[in-house]
Amino acid sequence: xxxxxxKPLYPLAxxxxxxxxxxxxxxxxxxxxxxxxxxxxGIFVFTGVVAAKYAGPGIIxxxxxxxxxxxxxxxxxxxxxxxxxxxxxxxxxxxTTMGEIFAWLVGWSLVLEYSLAASxxxxxxxxxxxxxxxxxxxxxxxxxxxxxADGGVIDVPAMLILLFxxxxxxxxxxxxxxxxxxxxxxxxMAVFIFLFLAGPNVNPANWSPFLPFGFSGVMTGAATIFxxxxxxxxxxxxxxxxxxxxxDLPIGIIGSLVVCAILYMLVAAVLTGVIPYQNxxxxxxxxxxxxxxxxxxxxxxxxxxxxAGLTTVLMAVMYGQTRVFFAMSRDGLIPASICxxxxxxxxxxxxxxxxxxxVAVIAGLTPVDIIAELVNIGTLLAFLTTAxxxxxxxxxxxxxxxxxxxxxxxxxxxxxxxxCAYLMYSLPTQTWIRYSIWMAVGLVIYFGYGYRHSNxxxxxxxxxxxxxxxxxx
Numbered sequence: 001x002x003x004x005x006x007k008p009l010y011p012l013a014x015x016x017x018x019x020x021x022x023x024x025x026x027x028x029x030x031x032x033x034x035x036x037x038x039x040x041x042g043i044f045v046f047t048g049v050v051a052a053k054y055a056g057p058g059i060i061x062x063x064x065x066x067x068x069x070x071x072x073x074x075x076x077x078x079x080x081x082x083x084x085x086x087x088x089x090x091x092x093x094x095x096t097t098m099g100e101i102f103a104w105l106v107g108w109s110l111v112l113e114y115s116l117a118a119s120x121x122x123x124x125x126x127x128x129x130x131x132x133x134x135x136x137x138x139x140x141x142x143x144x145x146x147x148x149a150d151g152g153v154i155d156v157p158a159m160l161i162l163l164f165x166x167x168x169x170x171x172x173x174x175x176x177x178x179x180x181x182x183x184x185x186x187x188x189m190a191v192f193i194f195l196f197l198a199g200p201n202v203n204p205a206n207w208s209p210f211l212p213f214g215f216s217g218v219m220t221g222a223a224t225i226f227x228x229x230x231x232x233x234x235x236x237x238x239x240x241x242x243x244x245x246x247x248d249l250p251i252g253i254i255g256s257l258v259v260c261a262i263l264y265m266l267v268a269a270v271l272t273g274v275i276p277y278q279n280x281x282x283x284x285x286x287x288x289x290x291x292x293x294x295x296x297x298x299x300x301x302x303x304x305x306x307x308a309g310l311t312t313v314l315m316a317v318m319y320g321q322t323r324v325f326f327a328m329s330r331d332g333l334i335p336a337s338i339c340x341x342x343x344x345x346x347x348x349x350x351x352x353x354x355x356x357x358x359v360a361v362i363a364g365l366t367p368v369d370i371i372a373e374l375v376n377i378g379t380l381l382a383f384l385t386t387a388x389x390x391x392x393x394x395x396x397x398x399x400x401x402x403x404x405x406x407x408x409x410x411x412x413x414x415x416x417x418x419x420c421a422y423l424m425y426s427l428p429t430q431t432w433i434r435y436s437i438w439m440a441v442g443l444v445i446y447f448g449y450g451y452r453h454s455n456x457x458x459x460x461x462x463x464x465x466x467x468x469x470x471x472x473x
Contacts, residue, residue: 034257034260040309041124043286046120046225055217056272057269063264066222067257077386078406079402094106106382112435120368122360123368128284170342190309198270227379245404325338337350374438380420
């Protein structure tokens with residue numbers, strides 16, 4: 001049983017060179033791209049939950065530590081994205097460097113990450129939308145806007161937006177670049193309005209004690225808030241379009257992370273300075289804080305910006321999930337029928353509809369803190385294996401074309417590995433139990449179907465058959 005067979009790298013690299021993209025993006029373009037992709041769920045949804053449950057005002061340190069860990073991971077991710085420019089991201093990287101079983105585990109983790117990330121974003125979208133109705137004087141009963149753990153029954157708005165986005169994706173709806181740029185501006189405007197309105201109302205007494213849960217709480221907070229920076233991969237995957245990738249990619253990645261880290265820490269500082277951290281355990285902390293200090297109109301404006309930004313994030317996350325399924329089905333690890341293309345719309349309608357329904361049920365019934373912790377553990381595993389893959393590829397394929405090379409790779413890659421491993425270790429025990437169950441289900445599927453139907457296994461069998469025929473002949 002060969003569990004560690006790898007996909008050949010050189011054909012993939014060759015194809016990427018033959019089909020090169022126009023190099024028209026500079027360093028500033030990459031920074032804006034990164035900021036647009038990163039600003040979203042973390043700042044609008046999860047800062048309050050992490051502050052209330054894990055870190056208190058120390059969430060400022062949690063955000064800084066997560067940004068540093070993410071910078072190491074991003075540089076490794078950039079090199080792999082440039083050297084192995086194919087769909088599937090970390091799944092494909094693992095397949096070419098570590099073998100099929102690791103690729104399956106990473107792919108299965110990415111399925112979990114994208115599914116739950118969509119649920120998390122939908123929960124935030126629901127909270128901000130409900131808040132907008134509340135600001136307008138129309139309050140929806142909590143039974144239909146919150147899960148049981150938060151005093152409700154089912155989060156209907158979260159389910160409806162997920163089903164609506166699924167229908168749009170089936171029909172092939174795409175966001176235009178112009179609309180995306182406008183919505184990025186709206187998101188940033190919402191952040192600055194919050195800082196402008198809430199900043200003068202900060203009460204330093206709310207920052208004491210600064211570390212109510214100790215440094216272990218800060219680390220758990222860092223591991224949990226890690227998802228705030230997810231999105232830098234859109235910078236890494238633009239390597240082929242950089243004018244000077246060895247210069248522009250590091251500036252884009254580090255620049256966007258620095259900008260976002262500063263904004264996140266400012267928002268977290270103001271948020272915990274205006275409202276005691278114990279009261280921030282909700283899915284719309286930014287708008288909630290403004291309403292508490294009397295800025296109902298400001299809360300509505302910020303809420304509108306958050307809804308606009310979260311909608312684009314939601315579409316991107318759900319679209320990304322189909323990319324992973326496509327990559328796995330193309331390799332024979334899951335049935336190709338799941339990713340069957342619609343004859344009229346040209347989209348994978350079956351997997352989009354089924355995953356949309358499943359994700360909607362999760363969003364409607366599961367608390368956001370549990371969802372976020374599972375998103376993070378899957379993401380951290382994917383980043384850890386990518387960093388390992390960079391080191392392996394430097395040894396096994398030193399001459400492969402790399403439009404971007406990770407600087408100081410012998411320091412950066414091990415630092416990324418250690419950061420990811422420690423952040424995973426810092427996650428709550430219950431998260432590890434839930435994740436272990438998910439991975440056990442994945443292994444059952446792999447050994448029950450994926451291993452036997454793998455395209456690489458079929459190729460090996462065909463090669464052996466041909467060699468046997470030659471010998472007998």
